[in-house]
Amino acid sequence: MAIIEVSNLKKSYGKLDVLKRITFDVNKNDVVAVIGPSGSGKSTMLRSLVHLEQVDAGSISVSGEHLVKDGIYPKQSEIKQITARMGMVFQHFNLFPHLTVQENLIIAPKLVKKESAADLHQRSSELLDKIGLSNRAKAYPANLSGGQKQRVAIARALMMNPEILLFDEPTSALDPELTGEVLQVMKELAEEKMTMIVVTHEMGFAKEVANRVIFMDNGEIIESGHPSEVLTRPQFDRTKAFLNRSL
Numbered sequence: 001m002a003i004i005e006v007s008n009l010k011k012s013y014g015k016l017d018v019l020k021r022i023t024f025d026v027n028k029n030d031v032v033a034v035i036g037p038s039g040s041g042k043s044t045m046l047r048s049l050v051h052l053e054q055v056d057a058g059s060i061s062v063s064g065e066h067l068v069k070d071g072i073y074p075k076q077s078e079i080k081q082i083t084a085r086m087g088m089v090f091q092h093f094n095l096f097p098h099l100t101v102q103e104n105l106i107i108a109p110k111l112v113k114k115e116s117a118a119d120l121h122q123r124s125s126e127l128l129d130k131i132g133l134s135n136r137a138k139a140y141p142a143n144l145s146g147g148q149k150q151r152v153a154i155a156r157a158l159m160m161n162p163e164i165l166l167f168d169e170p171t172s173a174l175d176p177e178l179t180g181e182v183l184q185v186m187k188e189l190a191e192e193k194m195t196m197i198v199v200t201h202e203m204g205f206a207k208e209v210a211n212r213v214i215f216m217d218n219g220e221i222i223e224s225g226h227p228s229e230v231l232t233r234p235q236f237d238r239t240k241a242f243l244n245r246s247l
Contacts, residue, residue, distance in 0.1 A: 001027065004025065004197075005060070006060050008057065009022035011041075011044055020041075021220070029193040034200070035246075037242060041219040041220075048060065051067060055068060067082045088167075089157050089166070091170065096141075100139060101137050124137075146174045167186070167197070210227055213231060217238050
C-alpha cells in the first residue's frame with residue numbers, strides 16, 4: 001500500500017514552472033532515490049511533501065490523509081498532524097549552534113511531544129550510539145566535522161519517530177572522505193526498512209540501496225523504475241545524457 005501518493009503537482013514562481021504534473025507513489029519500506037540536474041525541481045518537490053513549499057495545484061496524501069487535495073490545503077492543525085509523520089534531513093544540517101549534540105536531539109520532542117527528560121535522555125543516547133557518536137554527546141556543532149553534523153541531523157530527525165525520512169542532498173555539502181560515513185548510516189536505516197525519499201547525486205547509493213529511482217528534469221519526472229533499469233538501461237535521451245555526465 002502506498003504511504004505517500006502524489007498526483008499532478010504543479011508549482012510556479014511567476015512565469016517559471018518549477019513542478020509540472022508531478023505524479024508518483026511511495027510504498028512502505030521503499031527507498032526512493034530522486035536524481036536529476038540542478039534546478040530540475042527535486043528539492044522543491046521534496047519540500048512540498050512537508051509543506052515547506054506550498055503547491056499551486058495537485059494532491060499529496062500521507063498514509064491516506066490529504067496534505068493537499070486539488071491545490072486546497074486543510075487547516076493548519078491537520079497539516080501539522082500529517083507532516084509530523086515525516087522527518088527531514090537538510091543539505092546544511094541546520095543544527096542549533098548554541099546547543100550540544102544531545103540537546104539538539106532532545107529539543108523538538110521535548111517541546112512538541114512533552115516527553116519526559118529520562119525517556120529523551122535514554123533515546124538520544126541510544127541514537128547517538130547507533131550513529132557512532134556517543135562520545136560526542138556534550139560537544140557543540142562547531143567542534144564536529146561535516147559528516148558528524150549530518151549524522152547528528154539524521155539522529156535528530158529520528159528522535160521524532162517518523163514513518164518516513166526525507167533527505168535533501170544530504171552529502172552535497174561534505175568533503176568526499178566524509179560522505180561515506182553518512183551514506184553508511186542511511187544504508188543501515190534502509191536495512192531496517194525505514195521508508196526514505198532521497199534527493200541525491202550519489203549514484204552509487206542510488207544503485208546499491210534504493211529500490212526505485214526517479215529521474216527529474218525541467219520540473220518533470222522523465223522516468224521512474226528499478227535502479228537496474230533507470231541507471232543502466234534508461235529509455236529517454238534526457239536520462240541518458242544526464243547519466244553520461246554523472247556516472
